[in-house]
Amino acid sequence: MPSSGTSRGSPLSSWDGGGERGRRQPPVPYREGPLDYELPVFCDCKVKAARWISWSPHNPGRRYFTCYNARICFQGIDSFTSPFFVKSGGCGFWETIYEATVEAKPYMKQLLLDLRNAVWSAREQVNGLEAALWDRTVAQHNLQSTPKKESNEVQGLRAAVEKMEAANCVLVDRINKQQTSVLLESVIANWNECKIVVLFEMTVKNQVI
Known part of the structure; x- marks a missing residue:
């Protein structure tokens, strides 16, 4: 947990x-x-x-x-x-x-795990890029001068970090929307089951009368 x-x-x-x-x-x-x-x-x-x-x-x-x-x-x-x-x-x-989410829909459980793993993978890549960016920044500070080529590489790394962070946010949003969708599906299914039971009871009652 x-x-x-x-x-x-x-x-x-x-x-x-x-x-x-x-x-x-x-x-x-x-x-x-x-x-x-x-x-x-x-x-x-x-x-x-x-x-x-x-x-x-x-x-x-x-x-x-x-x-x-x-x-x-x-x-x-x-x-x-x-x-x-x-x-x-x-x-x-x-x-x-206890919510009718993962238990009711095994494929949703696997989807959540896949999305979670995708976020972890993206986060790991972001951490690697941030570490590379930090190492490059330290090297620049020690040299007190940065060739134009290295400066472009740092900018590229920074852009890559920002891109990965944006992708991470998208994955988080997908997880939240998926959980909401599963909950709504469960509520609708329960409501339909209740209507079927009521209709069945009314039919039986009419037949008896």
């Missing part, structure tokens, strides 16, 4: 670990502070709980509540090669929000 140290996403992520810290951050903010959602849910401390979004392979997009003062730390890899986490702090409150 994902984690954070602030209410709108912090540098700490439940997918962070070692050299993959930046790459494994979630593609969208994974923690919503107590003021960011309604109706309120209170933990055992009688304080409005924080709402989280999971980006684990098994539950992408799953929302859940924990104590606002809780922290979830990455601990390692278990026997099934999956990350596992340990909670600390707070009252230990934990409540899962």
